[in-house]
Amino acid sequence: MTIRPNPAELTAGARSPFFEPEHEMLREQVRRFVDEEVKPHAEAWEEAGFVPRAVLRRMGSLGFFGIRYPEAFGGSAMNALATVVYAEELGRSTYSGVAITALVHTDMASVHVFNAGTEPQKAKWMPGIVSGDVITAVAVTEPDAGSDVKGIRTTARRVDGGFVLNGTKLYITNGVHADLYCVAAKSDTGGPASKSVTMFLVEKGMPGFRVGRALDKHGWRSSDTAELVFEDCFVPESAILGEEGRGFYAIMKNFQNERLVLGAMAVGESQAALDLTLDYVKTRKAFGAPLWDKQAIRQKLSLLAARTEACRQLVYATAWRETRGEEVTREVSMIKALCGELVNEVMYGCLQFHGGFGFMRGSAIERMTRDARVQSIGGGATEVMLEEVAKRL
Template sequence: MGVSEEHEALRTQVRRFVEREVIPYAEAWERDGQMPRSVIRRMGELGMLGLRFSSQYGGADADTIASVVFAEELGRSTFGGFAITILTQTDTASPPLAAVGTPEQKERFLPAIVRGDCVVAIAMTEPDVGSDIGALQMRAARDGESWVLDGAKTFVTNGVNADLYVVAARTDSSVKPSQGVSLFLVEKGTQGLRVERRLEKMGWRSSDTAQLSFDACRVPASALLGERNRGFAALMKNVQNERLVLAAQAIGESQAAIALTLNYVRLRKAFGATLWDKQAIRQRLAMLAARVESARYFLYGVAGLDARGVNCVKEVSMIKALCGELANEVVDDCVQFHGGSGYMNGTPIERMYRDARVHAIGGGATEVMLEEVAKRM
């Protein structure tokens, strides 16, 4: 699968961290609707938040496979909200800064992001147009030495507690929609930026999600991230990596759901024997395990292609669609095998069932991914 000793050392490190510093406490984070900042800082201290960034900014200069290993182990925690909070920091919101930021922007923000001192979010989706970049309604207008942003964003992961927002806004309406979008760095506390409300979700409850408003929000000219009107291209530089880590998170969750269910059916007795003694149940779990392992090998193969710079949009779209749907199928069967206890609030498999649903939606819905595949067939 192209996994080196360094990758496996990372896996061991992340797994130990999750077992010791996440699983014993994460139920409380679910109730609180957010994670403590201290956990993010601790991951920064351990070098987990800058895997893909240059050592110049405190990063590890690692490859796509390292990101996949990292995301898979976060998914294995069984706490999707924790996992997506961290992956937004490392693989969704900060890569555009690393890719197209000026030396001054990167020097100012990236070391703090890698340390966990600066929590970052990306504000792209809008209430009326979803994630269709070409249809963005938020505007940014140049006014002297400033840019003035007006509009609203929603479904912003880390949006309540972020220190820095990467914001997509339309800067030119006279060109093709996808060519008239720019990115901006907006810091917490900027006048005109307001967290309108914390959004309550079906799952991922330990991940804070916000709706934001920008009302004559004035930022300096130096807040422009990358070239004017080239924001869509800047976002596309990272989209394959983002979809790979989401697929890896889904695989990690699927593995954990099967492990939980195996432990349960081996102990739960019904009609004079354990559930594991029922041929239909153990064979269904065996087939799920086979499909998850097959998808996992495909995932690492695609990550290897991306690490080598191969154009693999079709394969990434395939694996994102496959893993998102598979995670939902796995946890659905696992809830069934838990019986009534799987339907009770507070059980791990019930939480995982809620968390898994978004894997077929976020980061590119299954239908969108399949269209990307079909266009390249």
């Protein structure tokens, strides 16, 4: 007798014991928003190269931009498990450019304002960040400094009343359309690299600051990405974000959250690809029978589903441990490496089972495969993450 897995059992799985009812309510809310307000319009955003500001304000009005922020700023003061739910469901949208636009704002850029900002800075910016009226970007990466944050060359020279910034930032998500930028620069080029980086708040339109060019990307087409140029850009003393010379540590600290979020997003992307492919192989016939009847296809999808579920549970468990204040640097590094590689493996296998259709522009799996490629690069390349794991073995 041949035992065949039920296709329904390969789709995203059982509810996790880590979550409370409010987390599941958030999941349903984000999923409904994606189905009703993202999927019907996102192809146009792919063509335009950015997500319209009205959509981002809508996300703010639904509470998505304030998940981790206090009620005083209009947020809901939830925890890392809520962030994971939010990121996973945006990943399941099949439009990762939309997902990363929102996630950079909520979990990679604005967190610098909340974590390190002075009370006047937070009072000025956080309400707009939560509402979606102020969109943020974080500017760390440079032509010669990606995962190696200590290698940045943008300088901040102290002058009367503040600093003058000079340098170029590259691959900055939300770079074209953001209103507020958290910029890393070396404020003391004579000191150790880890103690010379300072974060600054730079507003769009400041003299000496401009978008050098919008970048044309392989994937994530609906997220805008830019080169930023600083040419004698004066920022006042009040623009320092956190302590002078402590920017490197602020960046490293937030990488923990960023990498957890990217792992959750990759899990959502993987699950969406499996769901699409299961639907396809159950209806597509070859040699007189559905592709699902082929043992090799069933087994490959079953293995990809198992790996996706394993990554999902690692993400959930790590987020839960983070809420308890536990040290999870090793696990977060594992997540970033494992999930970044997994999502590419899933996309490769799923596109293969779509045959020639999967190779055509206009098919969801083709777009998703392009979008997934950067997951093993951005936010910490796989090789860098594995070195972080190795240090802690």
